[in-house]
Amino acid sequence: MRGLRSTTLLGVVLVALAAYIFLVENKKPADGPTKTRAWPVDAATIIDVTIRAAGDTTRVQKGANDGRWKIVEPVRASVDEALVGSIVNGLAGLDVERVLDQNPVGLKDYGLDPARIEVRFKTGTDAAERRLLLGEKTPGSGEIYAQTDRSRAVLLVASFVENTFSKGTFELRDKSILAFDRMKATALSITYGSTALTFAKTGDVDWSMRTPFAARGDFAAIDGALGALATTQVQRFVVDGPVRDLAKYGFDRPQLTATVTGEGEPVTLTIGGTVDGTRYATNSTSTGVFTVGENLLAELKKGGDDFRRRDVFDFRAFTGTRIEVIRGADMLVLDKVKGKDADSPDSWKASTGKVTDALKAEESLQKITGLRADSFAKGVPSGLGSPAAVVNVAFGDEGAKDSVRVFVKDADVYAVREGEPGAARLTRTAWDEALKALDSLK
Numbered sequence: 001m002r003g004l005r006s007t008t009l010l011g012v013v014l015v016a017l018a019a020y021i022f023l024v025e026n027k028k029p030a031d032g033p034t035k036t037r038a039w040p041v042d043a044a045t046i047i048d049v050t051i052r053a054a055g056d057t058t059r060v061q062k063g064a065n066d067g068r069w070k071i072v073e074p075v076r077a078s079v080d081e082a083l084v085g086s087i088v089n090g091l092a093g094l095d096v097e098r099v100l101d102q103n104p105v106g107l108k109d110y111g112l113d114p115a116r117i118e119v120r121f122k123t124g125t126d127a128a129e130r131r132l133l134l135g136e137k138t139p140g141s142g143e144i145y146a147q148t149d150r151s152r153a154v155l156l157v158a159s160f161v162e163n164t165f166s167k168g169t170f171e172l173r174d175k176s177i178l179a180f181d182r183m184k185a186t187a188l189s190i191t192y193g194s195t196a197l198t199f200a201k202t203g204d205v206d207w208s209m210r211t212p213f214a215a216r217g218d219f220a221a222i223d224g225a226l227g228a229l230a231t232t233q234v235q236r237f238v239v240d241g242p243v244r245d246l247a248k249y250g251f252d253r254p255q256l257t258a259t260v261t262g263e264g265e266p267v268t269l270t271i272g273g274t275v276d277g278t279r280y281a282t283n284s285t286s287t288g289v290f291t292v293g294e295n296l297l298a299e300l301k302k303g304g305d306d307f308r309r310r311d312v313f314d315f316r317a318f319t320g321t322r323i324e325v326i327r328g329a330d331m332l333v334l335d336k337v338k339g340k341d342a343d344s345p346d347s348w349k350a351s352t353g354k355v356t357d358a359l360k361a362e363e364s365l366q367k368i369t370g371l372r373a374d375s376f377a378k379g380v381p382s383g384l385g386s387p388a389a390v391v392n393v394a395f396g397d398e399g400a401k402d403s404v405r406v407f408v409k410d411a412d413v414y415a416v417r418e419g420e421p422g423a424a425r426l427t428r429t430a431w432d433e434a435l436k437a438l439d440s441l442k
Contacts, residue, residue: 035095038148038157039130043092045123051087052118054168060084071172075240078174083167090164091121094132094157097143101154110145110154111135119165134162175233177292178269178283180260182230187261188222192301199307209307213421216309225307228299229258229269232292235278239289249273249280249289256300271297305376312371312415312424313402315395317362322394325438332442334361350442367437371415373424380407380414380423387416389435406431 050059050073059073069084071077107113115133122129134157135145143156189198198210199217207217238249246252250273259268265284271292272280278291323334333351336358346358356364368391388408394401403418406426413431414423 035097038094038096038132038155039091039150041092041123041130043089045125046088046091046121047124048122049084049087049091050120051165051167051172053116053166054171056168056170058167058169058172060172071169074169077240078179079172080174083172086164087119087167090161091119091130091132094161096146097156097158099153100145100156103152104154107135107147107154110147112145112147112154115147117162117165132165134165137162170237173234173237176230177232177234177281177290177296178229178258178260178267179285180230180262180267182223182226184262185226185260187259187266188226189259190225190256190300191258192256195303197304197307209304212304215304215420216311216314218307218309221302221307225258225300225302226260228296229260232296234290235293236291237288238280238291240287242287243282243289249282251280251282255279256297258300308373308376310373310424311369312373312404312417312426313369313391313393314400315393315402316369317365319395320365320393321396323365323438324390324392326390326392327388332438334438334441348441352442354442356441361441364437364440367430368434371426371430371434373415374427375425377414377423377425378421380416381412384409384412384414 047062047064048059049061050057057074058071060069060079061072062069069079069081071079104110112133112135115135117134119132119134120129129149131149133147135147137144137159138156141156142159144159144162146155146157146161147153148155186201187199189196191197196211199207199222200210202208205219207219207222209215209217243249243251251270254270254272256271257268259266268284270282272282274280274294275291278293279297280289281292282289321336323332325332325334331351334348337347337349337355339345339347339358348356348358348361350356384407387405389406391404391406392401393403405416405418407414407416407423408428408431411428413426413428415426416423
């Protein structure tokens with residue numbers, strides 16, 4: 001009984017304690033300081049920012065007409081818009097964690113005399129210049145000592161603020177080697193040595209090669225070249241201003257030039273001589289010299305076959321409407337028959353009379369639509385004689401056609417598309433499987 005009484009008494013105490021916490025402690029104001037905004041500033045109104053950090057003093061200004069930011073000191077240059085945007089938003093949204101000392105005797109112990117980082121800015125609605133000083137990190141908490149123009153007080157701000165504002169001139173500059181909208185590019189040309197490659201966009205995603213020969217372009221390869229031009233960044237700025245001695249940087253005999261056409265004027269990148277494992281480069285939209293990684297040349301310095309589409313056929317299993325396979329005196333014709341309704345779906349009918357459900361037929365057709373060149377040859381080698389097969393395909397709603405002649409001898413298989421130069425080398429296994437799949441439909 002004593003144990004039962006003890007347990008009961010303990011339960012009563014726990015209930016009372018819980019009630020106290022709920023009714024009393026939860027009513028108390030939360031401990032700790034309440035964060036306050038450093039300035040009542042809207043990011044959209046900030047028009048001028050000067051940052052002293054990383055050994056540099058950099059000033060950026062927002063254009064009155066176009067609203068775009070530009071570096072105006074120590075050089076005149078384009079900015080990294082995303083980076084400057086984060087700085088402006090960081091200034092407008094800066095929170096003071098708490099006030100540490102309202103009337104400090106000195107600032108050196110806080111790393112504020114001189115400050116490690118200084119940011120000054122102006123808004124379009126107030127002529128007064130605002131100022132933020134950032135000093136050392138506090139022991140333990142990792143917060144940063146700070147001071148603003150609003151008072152002499154030493155404040156504490158979050159540690160991530162340092163990463164936002166500690167930017168030198170190089171970091172703040174736009175380091176794109178060529179400014180263009182990759183999605184709106186309509187033409188690309190690459191020239192090096194005696195090689196000149198030109199490509200033109202022929203649809204939303206289709207590219208064609210114009211020189212050194214006319215052929216279908218490989219989207220992935222061409223888009224990869226555009227991607228390299230769009231995303232490669234400057235490694236070092238060498239000269240800000242007009243280049244008078246072209247030979248000094250190898251621009252008199254460039255290693256490669258690449259021109260992209262899209263909206264507005266075409267833009268051109270010129271790659272010159274080597275320097276410390278990199279390459280000098282310049283572009284048509286600036287007058288300076290910068291360096292790029294040597295790997296950019298490898299991305300762009302390719303032959304025509306590297307940018308050529310490797311799919312032997314343009315049609316796909318679900319787009320084909322008629323297929324003719326001619327092998328000597330034999331001819332197989334497959335026609336797609338549209339179904340009348342959901343109960344009678346599409347099908348493929350062979351000239352032999354066999355009818356195959358469209359979904360099942362498409363599994364077989366994928367063997368031929370999946371034929372891809374392992375490599376390309378200038379033409380069909382002599383000695384292969386007449387084609388082993390001719391495949392003619394009608395597809396799409398606008399009467400598109402594929403016509404391919406296939407030459408076979410032992411392990412050698414060459415496919416020649418009508419209207420394109422050279423021949424695609426195929427594997428014998430892939431070709432045999434494609435024929436077997438077609439034969440399954442007759």
